[in-house]
Amino acid sequence: ELDDGLDEAFSRLAESRTNP
């Protein structure tokens, strides 16, 4: 699977929602 940067973007989103 190509790493399109989206996996990382979702990780950042989840992280920012847990620790705003």
Added chain:
Amino acid sequence: GGVGIPAGAYVIPKSVWLPAMKAKGLEISGTFARRMGTIQMELSLTNKAMQVMTDFAIQFNRNSFGLSPAAALQVHTPLSPNQTIEVTLPLSTVGPVMKMDPLNNLQVAVKNNIDVFYFSCLYPINILFAEDGKMDRQVFLATWKDIPNDNEAQFQVKDCHLNSEAATNKLQSNNVFTIAKRNVEGQDMLYQSMKLTNGIWVLAELRIQPGNPSCTLSLKCRAPEVSQFVFQSYEAMLKN
């Protein structure tokens, strides 16, 4: 369902919409379902009068999502006293639109050879979740960012004893699609999308913590008035 059989979308049990005493002996109970992409009104008609009932027809008032009968009410034989028949009415979503209060309110008129009767019922908004409601991941991220925080609504789904895999599967059989899943500090964060039949997208974040029977649902939508109805559907889908 059993092994290899998808669970299918959740259908609320039928309830009485029109009591016989208000309709000269005609009792109507019903529910709504979405089956294979078709919205259906599922009705039981009971004749509690002392005369035969014939010539049934149904009509809807304008409503928020343009729900409208896609066929005539199929009652082919006269309904005898004490007889009940089950009727399935396919619905379309291209009827006339008028915003109702509450949003999911539907006003119905049913006629037979005796009279015309009116009743109101509420439909669960998940019957409007389209099969093509899986949003592209990049579009999801952009849309999530783009929708203002004021349009975010947060709800607690209590007594939800599901792990994230079971929740994902249950929701997917109701056209709620999980686009991404992350685990942060022991809690699972599911990012999900759904599309209503009128083209409104709803984005969701569902947080599930192992050992905590309460899940947190955050909804982002450009039409935030739909959020509380989406929450009601999540509760029904996850608890059934």
